[in-house]
Amino acid sequence: MRSIIFIVFLCTCLGVTAQKTIAIKCGKLLDTRTGSIKTKQVIYVKGSTIVSVGGEMKADTTIDLSDAFVMPGMIDCHTHVLLQGDITSEDYDVQLLKESIPYRTIRAVKSCYQSLMNGFTTIRDLGTEGAGYADVDLKRAIENGEMAGPRLFVSTLAINTTGHYPIKSLEYAWELKMPKGVQEITGADEARRAVRQQLEAGADWIKIYADRGYYRLEDGSFRSLPNFTTEEISAIGDETTRSRKRLAAHAMTRDGIIAAINAGASTIEHGSGMDEECMKLMASKGIYWCPTLFVNAYVAEGRAKLGSPINLQFQQSIESTFKKAIGMGVKLAYGTDIGGYDWKLPQAKDFEYFVQWGLDPIKAIQTATTTAADLLDKRGKIGEIIPGAFADIIAMKMDPTKDIKALQEISWVMKGGVVWKSK
Numbered sequence: 181m182r183s184i185i186f187i188v189f190l191c192t193c194l195g196v197t198a199q200k201t202i203a204i205k206c207g208k209l210l211d212t213r214t215g216s217i218k219t220k221q222v223i224y225v226k227g228s229t230i231v232s233v234g235g236e237m238k239a240d241t242t243i244d245l246s247d248a249f250v251m252p253g254m255i256d257c258h259t260h261v262l263l264q265g266d267i268t269s270e271d272y273d274v275q276l277l278k279e280s281i282p283y284r285t286i287r288a289v290k291s292c293y294q295s296l297m298n299g300f301t302t303i304r305d306l307g308t309e310g311a312g313y314a315d316v317d318l319k320r321a322i323e324n325g326e327m328a329g330p331r332l333f334v335s336t337l338a339i340n341t342t343g344h345y346p347i348k349s350l351e352y353a354w355e356l357k358m359p360k361g362v363q364e365i366t367g368a369d370e371a372r373r374a375v376r377q378q379l380e381a382g383a384d385w386i387k388i389y390a391d392r393g394y395y396r397l398e399d400g401s402f403r404s405l406p407n408f409t410t411e412e413i414s415a416i417g418d419e420t421t422r423s424r425k426r427l428a429a430h431a432m433t434r435d436g437i438i439a440a441i442n443a444g445a446s447t448i449e450h451g452s453g454m455d456e457e458c459m460k461l462m463a464s465k466g467i468y469w470c471p472t473l474f475v476n477a478y479v480a481e482g483r484a485k486l487g488s489p490i491n492l493q494f495q496q497s498i499e500s501t502f503k504k505a506i507g508m509g510v511k512l513a514y515g516t517d518i519g520g521y522d523w524k525l526p527q528a529k530d531f532e533y534f535v536q537w538g539l540d541p542i543k544a545i546q547t548a549t550t551t552a553a554d555l556l557d558k559r560g561k562i563g564e565i566i567p568g569a570f571a572d573i574i575a576m577k578m579d580p581t582k583d584i585k586a587l588q589e590i591s592w593v594m595k596g597g598v599v600w601k602s603k
Contacts, residue, residue, distance in 0.1 A: 203239035228596040253301025253572035255552035260519025292329030299590035301572040307338040316382035337363040368415035375419040391436025402453025417443030452494035463509040470515030514548035528587035
């Protein structure tokens with residue numbers, strides 16, 4: 181008896197308290213791994229973790245979601261919390277030239293909060309676009325409880341070759357040294373150095389811009405200019421792999437996609453102009469595709485009016501490309517490129533395209549849960565409501581398997597066992 185009292189006293193002195201068990205009663209519960217929907221299930225949460233699903237346990241607190249559809253928190257594999265929308269190059273330049281990095285970081289705090297309120301409890305943020313390593317600070321602040329936000333996987337500064345990414349000096353007085361949205365490199369040695377610098381600063385992923393100058397041929401196919409020499413892109417891929425990290429590649433056409441995959445890329449971002457050879461290679465190697473569909477539609481007309489029709493041309497063919505890629509077995513992971521469009525707009529908008537273009541609603545949801553978790557190498561920890569996973573749980577009034585737009589109306593959010601939204 182004395183030993184038990186001493187242990188309790190010691191734990192109290194050290195600030196250790198017993199974790200409470202929370203019981204969450206679900207109306208409908210989606211098993212994202214199997215696609216099955218169960219009714220009248222109870223999820224038990226202790227601390228930040230799910231300890232049981234179903235059965236009976238003694239609980240300290242009960243949350244009643246018996247009138248709601250419950251599923252794991254969603255995962256967005258392509259965001260930019262430090263951007264606030266850029267239809268035109270001027271929109272982009274204004275953010276880099278007129279907003280300090282501290283100011284942009286303050287705005288990003290709001291973006292992170294918005295993502296969490298949208299039901300996205302995990303995001304992979306693919307580039308600060310000129311804001312240095314501010315994404316690492318945001319990640320640290322969230323983990324330390326200084327601010328609200330999703331679990332962050334960050335890529336710090338994307339890498340491109342000299343002169344191939346905004347802000348471009350030719351658009352301003354040549355005497356001016358303009359800030360850049362990426363880390364520029366020339367040569368394999370600088371490529372390796374850039375990877376090492378970013379990993380040292382806290383990057384979880386390395387991102388590259390593999391191609392530029394997109395254009396459509398008379399036969400309707402798309403091509404582009406590759407940004408890297410074989411030596412440069414291979415050095416980036418090798419250094420990333422040697423460090424046990426993974427590579428994400430912005431690549432629109434075969435000129436960037438095939439080069440990136442050969443260099444070891446794990447994910448292709450956008451890929452709007454990919455061809456069948458790209459699809460076969462991606463399917464055979466298990467490369468994930470984040471198609472970012474809504475952002476292309478969002479910027480297409482505005483850019484076309486200013487003389488750049490390529491996004492409009494992508495928009496005319498992307499449905500066919502999407503259907504063909506899925507039919508050939510390309511792994512589809514949910515990614516929005518939000519930040520490329522305004523954070524006030526729906527983060528779950530891309531699901532509408534997925535379903536309109538033939539994907540079953542449950543399979544669409546899996547792109548932002550189990551598949552996205554696999555992409556992030558977090559299988560069993562996020563994207564599922566199972567024992568041992570983080571208690572990242574969301575709920576909504578409508579059933580998204582019947583109307584995918586329900587994912588735009590999240591009414592309840594728990595992340596890591598803490599309720600962040602309830603209405």
